[in-house]
Amino acid sequence: TGAVEAVVVDYQCIMPSMVQISGCYHTKFITTANKARFTGAIHFDIQPATALAQAKEIIALAVDGYAERDRSRVNIPGKPVDIMTGFCNESVVKALGGTLEPLIAAIKSGDIRGAVGIVGCNNPKFQHDSMNVALAQELIKKDILVLVTGCCTTAAGKAGLMVPSAIEMAGPGLRKVCGSLGIPPVLHYGSCVDNSRIIHLCALLANALGVDISDLPVGASSPEWYSEKAAAIGMYAVASGIYTHLGHPPHILGSKVVTDLALHGFEDLVGASFVIEPDPVKAAELLDTRIRTKRLALGLSA
Ligand code: SF4
Known part of the structure; x- marks a missing residue:
């Protein structure tokens, strides 16, 4: 500028x-x-x-x-935007009245069908922000809560997804829950090294429900990752039992064994795998299908 x-x-x-x-x-x-x-x-x-x-x-x-x-x-494009930020498990639990029960009830009722953590970078291989923003928009339409960390937070903020009025872009269930709490449907959970907060939230939910993290209706995505660190964080999510989408493949395609392991083999080991999809609408459908499957397995509505 x-x-x-x-x-x-x-x-x-x-x-x-x-x-x-x-x-x-x-x-x-x-x-x-x-x-x-x-x-x-x-x-x-x-x-x-x-x-x-x-x-x-x-x-x-x-x-x-x-x-x-x-x-x-000096050339400053666009205008400043407002965002609501600073979410962490402690503040979410506090906003819910000191317990995760309201969140669990919303998941059980299907008002919140699931949650996806969108993490990571911008990448010159994609039109700037396009994948990060479109995926978040598609997911919230499907009543899937989005938690963002890292540089894609800026993309979500610029797109107006991180203010309470963004509930207008969300599906009816998510709109109802976020509207009653006065929070956006896309919550900023910190920098991309703060993903442990999201996994901690998953662990709290899994413990409360008496299931494994891999049984939860949740997913992760790094749509525009470019730093190897972001792909490594994806591995952390998969190893924790969370189905993880990447917008383009890591540099592993030279090995069929490693590629097969990433896409399928981990499923038997840890109950999760990677999926690669450069189209945000299709990626949202893949995450939605996974969430639907996990909800049905828990005896919940799709
Ligand atoms: S890995 Fe680097 S570029 Fe990517 S989100 Fe984290 S800080 Fe940003």
């Missing part, structure tokens, strides 16, 4: 070319972790004991940079 005075990074998914891109403008590129230093960046060795003073130094650098902004090159 030409309106960024400083980009301050730690070590998650930072492309080295960010230094050159920042150099196209007056933007200062500042690294903060010794294990992820970049040639050409301004480096701060951030330590907990001195972090506050160092953060103030960084902010002062950014403030000084404002004077260097070239207004003729």
